[in-house]
Amino acid sequence: xxxxxxxxxxxxxxxxxxxxxxxxxxxxxxxxxxxxxxxxxxxxxxxxxxxxxxxxxxxxxxxxxxxxxxxxxxxxxxxxxxxxxxxxxxxxxxxxxxxx
Amino acid sequence: xxxxxxxxxxxxxxxxxxxxxxxxxxxxxxxxxxxxxxxxxxxxxxxxxxxxxxxxxxxxxxxxxxxxxxxxxxxxxxxxxxxxxxxxxxxxxxxxxxxxxxxxxxxxxxxxxxxxxxxxxxxxxxxxxxxxxxxxxxxxxxxxxxxxxxxxxxxxxxxxxxxxxxxxxxxxxxxxxxxxxxxxxxxxxxxxxxxxxxxxxxxxxxxxxxxxxxxxxxxxxxxxxxxxxxxxxxxxxxxxxxxxxxxxxxxxxxxxxxxxxxxxxxxxxxxxxxxxxxxxxxxxxxxxxxxxxxxxxxxxxxxxxxxxxxxxxxxxxxxxxxxxxxxxxxxxxxxxxxxxxxxxxxxxxxxxxxxxxxxxxxxxxxxxxxxxxxxxxxxxxxxxxxxxxxxxxxxxxxxxxxxxxxxxxxxxxxxxxxxxxxxxxxxxxxxxxxxxxxxxxxxxxxxxxxxxxxxxxxxxxxxxxxxxxxxxxxxxxxxxxxxxxxxxxxxxxxxxxxxxxxxxxxxxxxxxxxxxxxxxxxxxxxxxxxxxxxxxxxxxxxxxxxxxxxxxxxxxxxxxxxxxxxxxxxxxxxxxxxxxxxxxxxxxxxxxxxxxxxxxxxxxxxxxxxxxxxxxxxxxxxxxxxxxxxxxxxxxxxxxxxxxxxxxxx
Amino acid sequence: xxxxxxxxxxxxxxxxxxxxxxxxxxxxxxxxxxxxxxxxxxxxxxxxxxxxxxxxxxxxxxxxxxxxxxxxxxxxxxxxxxxxxxxxxxxxxxxxxxxxxxxxxxxxxxxxxxxxxxxxxxxxxxxxxxxxxxxxxxxxxxxxxxxxxxxxxxxxxxxxxxxxxx
Numbered sequence: 001x002x003x004x005x006x007x008x009x010x011x012x013x014x015x016x017x018x019x020x021x022x023x024x025x026x027x028x029x030x031x032x033x034x035x036x037x038x039x040x041x042x043x044x045x046x047x048x049x050x051x052x053x054x055x056x057x058x059x060x061x062x063x064x065x066x067x068x069x070x071x072x073x074x075x076x077x078x079x080x081x082x083x084x085x086x087x088x089x090x091x092x093x094x095x096x097x098x099x100x
Numbered sequence: 101x102x103x104x105x106x107x108x109x110x111x112x113x114x115x116x117x118x119x120x121x122x123x124x125x126x127x128x129x130x131x132x133x134x135x136x137x138x139x140x141x142x143x144x145x146x147x148x149x150x151x152x153x154x155x156x157x158x159x160x161x162x163x164x165x166x167x168x169x170x171x172x173x174x175x176x177x178x179x180x181x182x183x184x185x186x187x188x189x190x191x192x193x194x195x196x197x198x199x200x201x202x203x204x205x206x207x208x209x210x211x212x213x214x215x216x217x218x219x220x221x222x223x224x225x226x227x228x229x230x231x232x233x234x235x236x237x238x239x240x241x242x243x244x245x246x247x248x249x250x251x252x253x254x255x256x257x258x259x260x261x262x263x264x265x266x267x268x269x270x271x272x273x274x275x276x277x278x279x280x281x282x283x284x285x286x287x288x289x290x291x292x293x294x295x296x297x298x299x300x301x302x303x304x305x306x307x308x309x310x311x312x313x314x315x316x317x318x319x320x321x322x323x324x325x326x327x328x329x330x331x332x333x334x335x336x337x338x339x340x341x342x343x344x345x346x347x348x349x350x351x352x353x354x355x356x357x358x359x360x361x362x363x364x365x366x367x368x369x370x371x372x373x374x375x376x377x378x379x380x381x382x383x384x385x386x387x388x389x390x391x392x393x394x395x396x397x398x399x400x401x402x403x404x405x406x407x408x409x410x411x412x413x414x415x416x417x418x419x420x421x422x423x424x425x426x427x428x429x430x431x432x433x434x435x436x437x438x439x440x441x442x443x444x445x446x447x448x449x450x451x452x453x454x455x456x457x458x459x460x461x462x463x464x465x466x467x468x469x470x471x472x473x474x475x476x477x478x479x480x481x482x483x484x485x486x487x488x489x490x491x492x493x494x495x496x497x498x499x500x501x502x503x504x505x506x507x508x509x510x511x512x513x514x515x516x517x518x519x520x521x522x523x524x525x526x527x528x529x530x531x532x533x534x535x536x537x538x539x540x541x542x543x544x545x546x547x548x549x550x551x552x553x554x555x556x557x558x559x560x561x562x563x564x565x566x567x568x569x570x571x572x573x574x575x576x577x578x579x580x581x582x583x584x585x586x587x588x589x590x591x592x593x594x595x596x597x598x599x600x601x602x603x604x605x606x607x608x609x610x611x612x613x614x615x616x617x618x619x620x621x622x623x624x625x626x627x628x629x630x631x632x633x634x635x636x637x638x639x640x641x642x643x644x645x646x647x648x649x650x651x652x653x654x655x656x657x658x659x660x661x662x663x664x665x666x667x668x669x670x671x672x673x674x675x676x677x678x679x680x681x682x683x684x685x686x687x688x689x690x691x692x693x694x695x696x697x698x699x700x701x702x703x704x705x706x707x708x709x710x711x712x713x714x715x716x717x718x719x720x721x722x723x724x725x726x727x728x729x730x731x732x733x734x735x736x737x738x739x740x741x742x743x744x745x746x747x748x749x750x
Numbered sequence: 751x752x753x754x755x756x757x758x759x760x761x762x763x764x765x766x767x768x769x770x771x772x773x774x775x776x777x778x779x780x781x782x783x784x785x786x787x788x789x790x791x792x793x794x795x796x797x798x799x800x801x802x803x804x805x806x807x808x809x810x811x812x813x814x815x816x817x818x819x820x821x822x823x824x825x826x827x828x829x830x831x832x833x834x835x836x837x838x839x840x841x842x843x844x845x846x847x848x849x850x851x852x853x854x855x856x857x858x859x860x861x862x863x864x865x866x867x868x869x870x871x872x873x874x875x876x877x878x879x880x881x882x883x884x885x886x887x888x889x890x891x892x893x894x895x896x897x898x899x900x901x902x903x904x905x906x907x908x909x910x911x912x913x914x915x916x
Contacts, residue, residue, distance in 0.1 A: 001752065001753060002752065002753050002755065002756035002796070003862075003868070004797070004862075004868070005858065005859070005862045006753070006756050006760070007756075007793055007796075007797060008854075008858050009851075009854075009855050009858065010760045010763065010764070010793070012850065012851045012854040012855055012858070013764055013767075013851050014763065014764065014767050014786075014790075015850070015851075015854075016846075016847035016848065016850045016851040017764070017767045017768060017770075017771055017847065018767070018770075019730075019734045019843070019846070019847055019850065020771055020843040020844060020846070020847040021770055021771040022727065022730050022734075023727050023730050023731040023734065023839060023842075023843040023846075024727075024771070024839065024840055024843050025771070027776055027827070029776050029779075029818070029821065029822060029827060030770070030776055030779050031727075032818075033770055033779055033780060033783050033818065034770060034771070036783065036810075036814070037767055037770055037783065037786065040786075040787060040790050040810070043790075043802075043806075044790055044793055044794075047793075047794055047797050047799045047802060048797055050797075050799065051797045051798050051799070051868075051871070051875075051876075052865075052868055052869065053869055054868075054869025054870060054871050054872070054875070055869075056872075056875060056876070056880050056881055056883075056884045057884060057888070057889075059799050059801070059802050059876060059881050059884075060881060060884045060885050060888070060889050062799070062802050063802070063805065063881065063885060064889075064892060064893075064896055066802075066805060066806070066809055066810060067809075067896050067899070067900065068896065068899065069810075069814065070809055070810075070813060070814050070900075070903075071899055071900050071902075071903035072903070073814045073817060073818070074817065074903050074904070074906075074907040075903050075906045075907050075910065077817055077818065077821045077907070078906065078907035078908075078909075078910035078911040079910055080821060080825075081821065081824070081825070081910070081911045082910050082911065084825050085913075090825070090827060092726070092727060727839070728839070731839060731842055731843055731846070734843070734846045734847075734850070735842065735846045737850070738846050738849045738850045738853060741850070741853040741854065741857065742849070742853055744857075745853055745856060745857050745860075748857075748860075
């Protein structure tokens with residue numbers, strides 16, 4: 001019997017993968033995708049607990065998260081467009097202005 | 101060497117006053133004046149202050165001397181408690197007893213005359229105020245040295261005069277040779293000072309072990325007999341090493357000839373009349389200790405005699421007027437140590453006094469010649485100055501006769517006393533050395549006199565045209581010193597000649613009297629021998645150099661080896677260079693390259709490099725690398741979770 | 751749902767997610783993410799969140815991911831020649847990720863052991879009606895603000911993506 005517990009484990013794993021992706025990948029677009037993955041993992045956690053606890057508020061939260069994520073994606077991609085026009089690259093190493 | 105009269109038998113009558121401190125304090129204040137506002141105040145003001153404070157000190161010294169009469173054994177000024185550390189208590193106390201009174205009077209009187217002379221000699225010197233600041237400071241230090249009642253306080257003065265000697269020898273420091281001479285003096289002195297300090301410590305330790313630890317002269321002299329023999333001997337020898345540094349004896353005499361690089365009045369004051377006599381004064385002060393260590397006295401006497409002889413031999417061939425006088429000083433100091441060594445402490449001090457008079461006179465006279473000839477110091481380029489500088493000539497003649505030991509003049513009485521007592525003590529070999537030295541002294545001084553003042557002028561005739569007698573500020577002191585050189589000896593006329601040896605009796609309470617006695621007939625014979633030696637020296641020199649001033653050229657050609665040996669002072673400087681200086685320089689080089697650069701600098705650089713590397717590594721993490729930040733965040737979160745979970749689980 | 755079914759759902763999800771992490775070509779990554787999101791929608795269904803599942807497919811995969819693909823193709827992004835994060839960073843990230851998963855798993859596992867039994871779900875739990883009731887009743891303010899946020903995002907995106915010449 002698969003309980004909410006299983007899904008929480010799954011979401012933890014997905015979150016970890018997403019985080020690793022943010023750190024490792026060089027392409028900014030892919031980094032962004034990894035962030036989306038993390039968001040989804042969080043959503044999954046919310047839904048799992050909503051089911052476990054019988055409280056729909058969890059799903060309401062997911063609703064909002066999705067909305068905000070969509071807005072964020074729109075703005076972020078617009079930034080990437082502008083960035084690409086400026087720097088001709090989307091490689092995190094090359095576009096770094098904060099020189100280390 | 102036999103015991104001398106015990107001072108313990110005399111009852112001590114001590115007067116306590118508060119004015120002694122002004123004797124060294126006045127010149128010290130003078131120094132402060134010159135150092136602070138001197139340059140702005142102008143030459144006249146500096147001259148007035150410099151000579152004024154010396155005269156004030158002399159007046160106070162006279163007062164102290166007067167207070168010493170009427171059955172008072174010593175006048176004391178306890179200034180303040182200086183050191184109070186565990187077992188060691190030292191008071192800064194000044195004391196005037198017959199010995200220090202005599203020294204004080206000599207220092208202030210001769211010092212005053214030399215200050216006056218300096219106003220003339222240094223009239224054109226741009227660093228006028230600095231010179232008098234140093235000169236006043238020197239006098240202040242010397243007076244502290246002389247008036248101290250304990251070794252540490254004397255050491256303060258001792259170091260002070262050493263410092264001022266360095267400052268004054270290297271006065272024209274822009275000339276590196278002169279600056280080096282100052283350094284050499286300081287380093288040689290320092291070697292002696294190190295021994296002095298160890299000797300002081302040994303005495304304190306020994307007296308502390310036996311009862312009360314003390315460093316006062318009075319106490320040390322009393323306690324000396326009861327100290328373990330080895331300690332007394334060691335301390336006496338160590339202190340004597342310090343004295344050889346200060347008083348330019350073997351082995352630490354090498355600085356004095358070089359010290360002639362300083363202005364001539366400095367040579368007169370410091371290196372003839374006062375500082376170099378500090379060693380003799382110290383031994384005389386601690387006569388109780390030295391009597392308790394007879395082997396030390398033997399060492400003192402031997403070193404003194406050898407130094408006297410050696411230095412005189414070197415003086416025979418020197419061509420710089422000041423160098424002749426420098427070696428002469430070393431030689432005469434040797435005489436004084438010889439006297440100390442045979443137990444004739446009073447005679448040594450007597451010779452200190454007479455030597456101060458005629459040696460200062462000779463140096464100042466030399467300065468007058470140098471000044472008149474516009475800085476010519478080579479006697480081969482002089483001659484016939486008798487007519488051009490009559491006062492200088494007359495006073496210089498007086499000084500020469502005095503130092504040669506011509507009867508009637510001061511040098512005769514003091515030197516003769518030393519010779520007689522040396523013979524009486526049984527040290528015949530040393531006596532022979534001393535007599536030979538006397539003959540040589542007469543010889544080289546006559547040579548100096550003849551080559552400088554008589555015959556034809558052998559130098560640049562342009563200089564001769566401009567040669568002139570020195571101003572009154574310079575000739576005045578010359579005359580005064582000449583008079584003193586003539587009459588000063590009458591304070592010590594021995595009984596055999598019908599005198600009462602006023603000076604000897606005056607000093608007796610402090611230094612006792614030598615036990616050795618001579619039959620009057622023996623003494624007269626000895627006197628004859630020394631007079632003979634003196635006249636022989638004068639005569640031979642007169643005959644040689646009076647007729648052929650360039651006789652030296654012949655000598656140097658015929659006896660090249662010997663001549664060079666003497667000219668180079670037995671190559672002692674070279675030996676020291678090779679033994680100590682080269683080694684030190686090489687060690688310093690090694691330390692510099694290997695240790696300082698190789699280790700310390702490398703360490704510092706490595707620290708810097710490691711920080712830079714760390715920074716570089718850090719930069720990768722904390723640079724603009726956002727992903728790095730994210731990773732750190734992530735890792736941090738994990739760690740926090742672990743912590744929370746572990747906390748919750750336990 | 752049965753455990754087998756769960757694993758049939760979960761494992762491909764993880765694989766798809768890993769694809770995002772590991773694939774070179776950004777287009778492949780995006781497609782991999784689409785698959786992952788679909789499968790997550792499946793998870794939502796399994797968890798009685800039907801409305802959310804539908805929204806996931808319509809909004810996330812249907813709009814957001816399409817936008818991603820548009821941008822990638824518009825910019826003609828090439829596959830990364832050398833995926834060159836520092837080896838150390840990769841290791842660190844891997845370790846952290848693993849560590850995270852394990853820890854969370856442990857924490858959550860513990861909670862679930864002592865948790866109250868699964869609640870009884872309302873009849874309209876997860877349906878449009880059920881969610882809407884909560885949304886419009888308890889979270890109305892947030893709802894309205896979100897619409898303002900969307901407006902701001904639209905304006906911002908347009909401004910940012912415009913070319914410089916007016």
